Amino acid sequence: xxxxxxxxxxxxxxxxxxxxxxxxxxxxxxxxxxxxxxxxxxxxxxxxxxxxxxxxxxxxxxxxxxxxxxxxxxxxxxxxxxxxxxxxxxxxxxxxxxxxxxxxxxxxxxxxxxxxxxxxxxxxxxxxx
Numbered sequence: 001x002x003x004x005x006x007x008x009x010x011x012x013x014x015x016x017x018x019x020x021x022x023x024x025x026x027x028x029x030x031x032x033x034x035x036x037x038x039x040x041x042x043x044x045x046x047x048x049x050x051x052x053x054x055x056x057x058x059x060x061x062x063x064x065x066x067x068x069x070x071x072x073x074x075x076x077x078x079x080x081x082x083x084x085x086x087x088x089x090x091x092x093x094x095x096x097x098x099x100x101x102x103x104x105x106x107x108x109x110x111x112x113x114x115x116x117x118x119x120x121x122x123x124x125x126x127x128x129x
Contacts, residue, residue, distance in 0.1 A: 001046075001081075003024075003026040003030050003046065006030070006032065006046050006081050007021070007024045007032065009081050009082060010024070010032050010034075010044075010081065010085065013081075013082055013085050013086075014034070017036075017089055018036040018037065018096055019034045019035065019036045019040075019089070020034065020035055020036065021033070021034055022034065022035045023043075029045055030045065030046035030047070030048055031043055031044070031045055031046070032044045032046065034088075036092075036096060038095075038096075039059065039061070040059075040062055040092055040095050040096060041057055041058065041059055041062060042055055042056065042057040042062060042066060042088060042092075043055070043056060043057070043058075044081070044084060044085070044088075046081065052073055052074075052078070052079065053073050053079060053081065053084045054070075054073065055069050055070060055073065055084065055088055061095070062092070062095065065091045065092050065094070065095060066088065066091055067091070068087060068090065068091040069084065069087040069088045069090075069091050072084070072087045073087075
């Protein structure tokens, strides 16, 4: 894909989340740099030819969160830039203060299970004799 199309896709992706595309370079490497408050940054090296995407961060605080995205990129199959960016966003949700969607749905299930028995659930009582 031409680099300008990757830049356009990255800009469109940024419109739906807290990240901004702060730098795009094609000369030395095909690199897109992203930043979001509170100090969350990463960059994507875009493939040229048969290479795959690569994500990294200069911030030591951010690096551990990129492992999920790095594993995803190295798994089988070709990935698109948007797929990679979505995986990075999912990885950074805790740093951005955004709740994990999967955790929310589990919490709702867990809360329902701990509540009072519903009308369709029998209460078991221990009888003393």
